[in-house]
Amino acid sequence: MSEAAPALHRRLRRRGRNAGAGLVGAAIVGLWMFAALAAPLLAPHGEAAIVSNTVFGPMSGRFPLGTDYLGRDVLSLILYGARYTIGLALAATALAAGSGVVLGSLAAASGGTLDAVLSRAMDTLISLPGLMFALVMVAALGSSVPVLIATAAVIYTPGAFRIARSLAVDINAMDFVVVARARGEKTHTIMFEEILPNMVLPVLTDFGLRFVFIVLLLSSLSFLGLGIQPPAADWGSLVRENIQGLGYGAPAVIMPAVAIATLTIGVNLLIDGFAGGRRREFADGH
Amino acid sequence: MNLPMDTETAVEVADLSVMAADSAGARRPIVDGVSFTIARGEVAALIGESGSGKTTIALSLMGFARTGCRIAATRLRVGRTDVLALKRRELAAFRGRNVCYIAQSAAAAFNPARRILPQVIEGTAIHRLMSRAAAEAKAIALFHALALPDPEGIGARFPHQVSGGQLQRLLAAMALITEPELLILDEPTTALDVTTQIEVLRAFKRVVRERGVTALYVSHDLAVVAQIADRIAVLRDGRMQEAAQTSHLIAAPEHPYTASLLAAAAPTPRAAPAAAEAPVPLLDIRGLVAGYGAVRSSGLPTVPVLHNVDLSIRQGSAFGVVGESGCGKSTLARVIAGLLPPARGSIRLEGESLAGRAAARTREQLRRIQIVFQMPDVALNPARTVARIIGRPLVFYHGLSGAALRRRTAELLELVHLPTSLAARYPGELSGGQKQRVNLARALAAEPSLVLCDEVTSALDTVIGAQILDLLAELRERLGLSYLFISHDLATVRALCDEVMVLYAGRRVESGRRDTLLRRPVHPYTELLLSSVPELRPGWLEMVPPVPAARGIAAGMGGRGCPFFPRCPHGIPDLCAREPPPLRMLAKGAEIACHRSEEDLLALQSQKSATAAMPPPASVSTCRELQCP
Ligand SMILES: Nc1ncnc2c1ncn2[C@@H]1O[C@H](COP(=O)(O)OP(=O)(O)OP(=O)(O)O)[C@@H](O)[C@H]1O
Ligand code: SF4
Ligand SMILES: [Mg+2]
Numbered sequence: 071m072s073e074a075a076p077a078l079h080r081r082l083r084r085r086g087r088n089a090g091a092g093l094v095g096a097a098i099v100g101l102w103m104f105a106a107l108a109a110p111l112l113a114p115h116g117e118a119a120i121v122s123n124t125v126f127g128p129m130s131g132r133f134p135l136g137t138d139y140l141g142r143d144v145l146s147l148i149l150y151g152a153r154y155t156i157g158l159a160l161a162a163t164a165l166a167a168g169s170g171v172v173l174g175s176l177a178a179a180s181g182g183t184l185d186a187v188l189s190r191a192m193d194t195l196i197s198l199p200g201l202m203f204a205l206v207m208v209a210a211l212g213s214s215v216p217v218l219i220a221t222a223a224v225i226y227t228p229g230a231f232r233i234a235r236s237l238a239v240d241i242n243a244m245d246f247v248v249v250a251r252a253r254g255e256k257t258h259t260i261m262f263e264e265i266l267p268n269m270v271l272p273v274l275t276d277f278g279l280r281f282v283f284i285v286l287l288l289s290s291l292s293f294l295g296l297g298i299q300p301p302a303a304d305w306g307s308l309v310r311e312n313i314q315g316l317g318y319g320a321p322a323v324i325m326p327a328v329a330i331a332t333l334t335i336g337v338n339l340l341i342d343g344f345a346g347g348r349r350r351e352f353a354d355g356h
Numbered sequence: 357m358n359l360p361m362d363t364e365t366a367v368e369v370a371d372l373s374v375m376a377a378d379s380a381g382a383r384r385p386i387v388d389g390v391s392f393t394i395a396r397g398e399v400a401a402l403i404g405e406s407g408s409g410k411t412t413i414a415l416s417l418m419g420f421a422r423t424g425c426r427i428a429a430t431r432l433r434v435g436r437t438d439v440l441a442l443k444r445r446e447l448a449a450f451r452g453r454n455v456c457y458i459a460q461s462a463a464a465a466f467n468p469a470r471r472i473l474p475q476v477i478e479g480t481a482i483h484r485l486m487s488r489a490a491a492e493a494k495a496i497a498l499f500h501a502l503a504l505p506d507p508e509g510i511g512a513r514f515p516h517q518v519s520g521g522q523l524q525r526l527l528a529a530m531a532l533i534t535e536p537e538l539l540i541l542d543e544p545t546t547a548l549d550v551t552t553q554i555e556v557l558r559a560f561k562r563v564v565r566e567r568g569v570t571a572l573y574v575s576h577d578l579a580v581v582a583q584i585a586d587r588i589a590v591l592r593d594g595r596m597q598e599a600a601q602t603s604h605l606i607a608a609p610e611h612p613y614t615a616s617l618l619a620a621a622a623p624t625p626r627a628a629p630a631a632a633e634a635p636v637p638l639l640d641i642r643g644l645v646a647g648y649g650a651v652r653s654s655g656l657p658t659v660p661v662l663h664n665v666d667l668s669i670r671q672g673s674a675f676g677v678v679g680e681s682g683c684g685k686s687t688l689a690r691v692i693a694g695l696l697p698p699a700r701g702s703i704r705l706e707g708e709s710l711a712g713r714a715a716a717r718t719r720e721q722l723r724r725i726q727i728v729f730q731m732p733d734v735a736l737n738p739a740r741t742v743a744r745i746i747g748r749p750l751v752f753y754h755g756l757s758g759a760a761l762r763r764r765t766a767e768l769l770e771l772v773h774l775p776t777s778l779a780a781r782y783p784g785e786l787s788g789g790q791k792q793r794v795n796l797a798r799a800l801a802a803e804p805s806l807v808l809c810d811e812v813t814s815a816l817d818t819v820i821g822a823q824i825l826d827l828l829a830e831l832r833e834r835l836g837l838s839y840l841f842i843s844h845d846l847a848t849v850r851a852l853c854d855e856v857m858v859l860y861a862g863r864r865v866e867s868g869r870r871d872t873l874l875r876r877p878v879h880p881y882t883e884l885l886l887s888s889v890p891e892l893r894p895g896w897l898e899m900v901p902p903v904p905a906a907r908g909i910a911a912g913m914g915g916r917g918c919p920f921f922p923r924c925p926h927g928i929p930d931l932c933a934r935e936p937p938p939l940r941m942l943a944k945g946a947e948i949a950c951h952r953s954e955e956d957l958l959a960l961q962s963q964k965s966a967t968a969a970m971p972p973p974a975s976v977s978t979c980r981e982l983q984c985p
Pocket of ligand 1: 844
């Protein structure tokens, strides 16, 4: 009844806030992407160059974010570290989301036994504790970039699969898919032509969320010393290497942590903006 | 806020405009300079197509503007309240206390997890009007007045335990319990079957008259409005076209738009091309049994829907299937399209047996049967352009590509009277009628022999729906198509089809040629269905004999007897409940499934119409009031 009115207003206001948040998020994420790509141009010093005699030095003109436990420039380390943190997470997310979406829509479009087998397999995977699985993988295969990417992808595929499958099941029941099926279309055509194009937006949202989780997973692995190996360093390893600096309040330990935090918050804001925009599209369409 | 009381007019609206901001930020009126008054105790109706601004006007009487809209009026008064002067807090008290709103979907207004009675009396507690016991007593009195079954006990049920028509009446009780100064009914019966609609309308009319409720009835259906409203205002594009007393407006519409609405409300039969007499029927179905759920050991599905259905569609004919919601019409279409394999029975396409599953049919067989769905919004892939949607069957069945594909796509758009410039658009950028035309064009692209039309006009406005019917009739003549035309609306079936089958609970109860079947129904259910379609004349509602009280669902359930027995006025207590009714060939060429003979049924019919001409004894008082003003 008339109760719908205030709810509608509230939604609209929330939507307005979302759009602004989305822009802020996009700016943060964009900055970090740029930093990762242009690290060699932006970094004032070399990636692993020891450029100062002071360890855990404070912020200064020469070392804008101070120096680390070896006397290296923290700003340069963070800029180069962005390549590992963002690059690895992006690759793993793409792998996880990609296989999740393809398998999920395949399960929904074909139904029956294939659906049951895939769903059970994913249920099994999802029941494994993520960090423990990662530790086992790294212990067994050693830590290398491909192993890290594969591990993170395996851990986050089941979640992507579940979301994609439930989306695809909904779309699968829509009349245009039924018409395609009555026309005699094959399963893969139905999947790529009818179902997948309608999943793009929600899947992108999910992609962002998964990206955040993977950044955090890889950072924790590095923090435990099982991630990216020295001399290369991602943000997680920077935090670990400089952990003694915490007592002195050294920027060397705080700044990489701040970098991780801003990246994840930025991605979250961006997703919120996305979802809000999508809702507006829906509302206008009706 | 309180205006001087005017004892005569309950609602006064002068120069009401509602402005909406479009995406570009430009302001555009969706309601433009509308003025009207409603006298105390009067039922006024707003009528118009969707998008004409009816609901917007109704909502502004509650001081509610949709997001991005602004209301302006020189006067907007309900009772003693100046609606535009109300503050936020006062508005909340005003709605639900002074004005109540009954929407199309009663299910959305009830909380499915709570019992009905507390929800019905909730308004009295919010506005602190009376004690709980008094409110409950009042609710039960309203249930009685609304002719609800088991008025004392129904409040203890949950919303899903009552039917859609009952829920709609319970919603009316919820609205009336606070004795509002104005009751707004927004398409309250549009989602109901005709047979249910008539009961709900009757109940509404009775309470409104007995309690002197002032009401605004919003609808697109002139025939329904003619039964209940004293005055009708016709809207189009936010402007008032014409307002007059009901009988006057219907007998002598002044505005041409009103006349076109009247014409669309009673569609004339489209001329049927002479069908060539082919030796084999195009589609022949024998002994079809189908349903949903796991197949049991008996070979029958857990939820059987269709029982032993036979039908035969001649080349070039339009075959109508009518029946209430849930009787299995769509299931029939799904079986024919190969989307739901039947449990038993045979389907033949020009003598050639068809496999149950689409995947097991040949591409040629698939091409010859195409299906078109009801909801244009979900029938087209929102992520694909019109050209690609129509092009897909051309590629799939005919292997077209490049210039040939583009040419054929343009031809098809032209065939359904759409401009070729639409080809680049996405479905979201089309109107409902346009979407339905694209939907048809996609089916035609396959060059089918038989098109299964599942409620193709039901989601459209009457005028747009009539245009689609015209298009279907035209295509049939030009392309020699055959249709299986499914609808719950007898008027559209009558307009297009030359043969009709009536389904009840998944069983064929009567079938025959349109003119004989729809003009002289024989089966009691067909008769009920036909007599429930509102006619465009005031007073029709009082003339229809009321449906006898249901005999209790248990009487007809579980047994193998006639499924219609619980509602049949002519049921033979022992026989009909126990024995499946035999098929009878009628003199006029139709077939019915009934224990009674044709002569019997016709005699009973004429008896009933003779008694109906006099007011039925139960409601003498109300009828007298209405018929002798
Ligand atoms: N997938 C399903 N699983 C189980 N039951 C179903 C399914 N689809 C439909 N039904 C049931 O089958 C019966 C017939 O449904 P069907 O859609 O054929 O009715 P209909 O005559 O087309 O109704 P309407 O006029 O409302 O479209 C209904 O009782 C419905 O609840
Ligand atoms: S068989 Fe009996 S119950 Fe069924 S329609 Fe005929 S008379 Fe009515
Ligand atoms: Mg249906």
